[in-house]
Amino acid sequence: MSGKIGINYGREGEGLPSPYESIQIMKSMKVGQIKLNDSNPEILTLLSGTRIHVAVTVPNDDIVRIGSNETYAKQWVQNSFIPHYPNTLIRFVLVGNGVLNSGLDGDRTMLYDSLLPAMRGIKNSLNAHGIRNVKVTTTLAMDVLQTSFPPSNGTFRSGISGTMMPRMLKFLNGTKSVLFLDVYPYFAWSANPANIRLDFALLRGNLTQTDPGSGLVYTNLLDQMLDSVTFAIEKLGFRNIRLAISGTGWPTAGDIDQIGANIYNAATYNRNLIRKMTLKPLPGTPKSPGVIVPTFISSLYDESRKIGPETERHWGMLHANGTPVYEIDLTGSRNMSDYKPLPPADNNVPYKGKVWCEVAPWVNEVSLPSALSSVCSIDNQTCAALVPGGPCYEPVSVVWHASYAFSSYWAKYRSQGAICSFNGLARETTADPSKFSIIPIKDDNKTEHADFFTHLNLTQSIYT
Structure with a gap:
């Protein structure tokens, strides 16, 4: 397996x-x-002849069909894999993404049952x-884990520990x-900043914790998270x-009340991650050294x-136009002191202040009535x-009404x-929207403000 740093090439962005x-x-x-989040043929063709290793993904929507009959698995391999291999160095086929995530127990029985047959x-x-x-x-x-701290207590969720996980681990072991694993120390830290030190989450290496069950000493949260899964696997006999x-990774921006999402932390985390993963000899983790x-x-x-x-929209090392959000060296050879200063x-x-939810200023007003009605x-x-006649009926604007409804x-x-998102139509704000009677809004005619008094019938019909 390659020890070179990889990147997720997602394409859910404009421009x-x-x-x-x-x-x-x-x-x-x-x-x-x-x-890749799929097996896009254009990208796989463009990667032909390069030395870049590739992981392709079978989308969740295809798992039930592929798992129902090996004929469909053969078709997927014939159509999505064979035309590109071996000129494109495909090394992993990832069947599904987060199929066993928490919150799905009992809701996706067919998907659960189809995952392993599709892999086979x-x-x-x-x-x-x-x-x-x-x-x-x-x-x-x-979140496949029921217990993750300390790492030696790692155990899988009860809904999968005695059924799905042993069968999957047997397949992985046999092949x-x-x-x-998706492993994001940011989420663990931001959910519990009072008990997890930021430096520990950022892989600074200046703090230590000892697992009382195993005696292993940890210098960062990432290793703890990885080893908690390893301990859980061993408890099932593998x-x-x-x-x-x-x-x-680490987000560079977020909502007002999302702690620690900034460029400084993101650059620090990823630089430390690269340094850790490219060290020679390889450190591994305390549970699996080297x-x-x-x-x-x-x-x-x-x-x-x-x-x-x-x-969710700010994990990139590059802006949407391809320019760097911050400096990064994926080879791990650049000294930390050689980077330019980061924004604080x-x-x-x-x-700790008040936060409201409002219609985002970039939203086109035609998308609001259905969201408001919903x-x-x-x-x-x-x-x-x-x-x-209600206390917040005026101003009679679908933008104002949507901001009130979203915030309410x-x-x-x-x-x-x-969350204050509503499919990308809303954003958090520290300014009380009720103090503004006219809300700036983008529309197809490039008008400065949206005036919906002429749409009185439309706004009334939403509530009747």
Whole structure:
């Protein structure tokens, strides 16, 4: 397995460089491995003849069909793999992404049941073509664990520990494959900054923790997270299964109340990660010293079309136009002192002021009525103040009404995990939207403000 640093090449963004340009950029960055979220034929063709190792992904939507009959697995290999191999150095086939993530237990029985047959079918088809050096596996998130701290207490969730995981580990062990994991210390730290030191999460190496169960000494959170999975695997009777990091990194920006998402921390984390993963001899982890851990950093670009919290759109080492967000050397040969100073980290402590949710200024108003109707239909209180004659009915603007509805819903359900996004239509703000009677908005006619008094019938119909 390659010890060179890899990058996740996601393409969920507006105005990104073309695949050809992107591959030239990655070659100039000396990227050793690329992970794709699919098996895009154009990209795989463009990678032909390069020395870059590639991981391709079978999307979740294809798993049930492929797992239902080996004929479909053979078709996938024949159509998506064979035309590119071996000129394109495909080394991993990742069947699915996060299929076993928490919150899905019982909701995706067919997908669960199809995952391992799909993996077997693709592996059997590759073997039939005489291809035995390509690893077939899947990608899991850290929430497959029920317990992760200290690492020696690592155990899989009860819903999968006695069923799915033993069967999958048996397959990986029998095929000498590896288990891919999304491992993001940012999420663990930002969820518990009072008990996890930021330097420990940023891999600075200036702090230590001793696992009381194993006696192993840890200098960073990433190693703890990896070893917690290794301990969980061993508890199911498997001792030789290697791990790979399918995604790790740190966001450069986020919502107002998302702690620690800034350029300083992102550059620090990724630089320290690269230094750790390219050291010679390889350090591995305290539980698995000297072992190569193939590592893919998330991600190449900021991706503006990703849904979820604002951090989801800011993991890129490059802006959407291909320019660097910060300096980075993927070879690990550059001294830390050679980098230019970074902008200061200004949000490493929780924001304590008031935050509202409002329509984002870049949103086209034609997308708002359906979102407004959807939010207002959830319960009869979210938009009660917006009915004709209600205290917040005026100004009669679909933009104002949507901002009120988004903020009302978010305030009520935020503690249950709701986010201020609404499929990219909203953003967090420290300015109380109720203090503004006219809200700037982008529209097709490039008008400065949106005036919806002429659409009174439309706004009234949303609540009736």
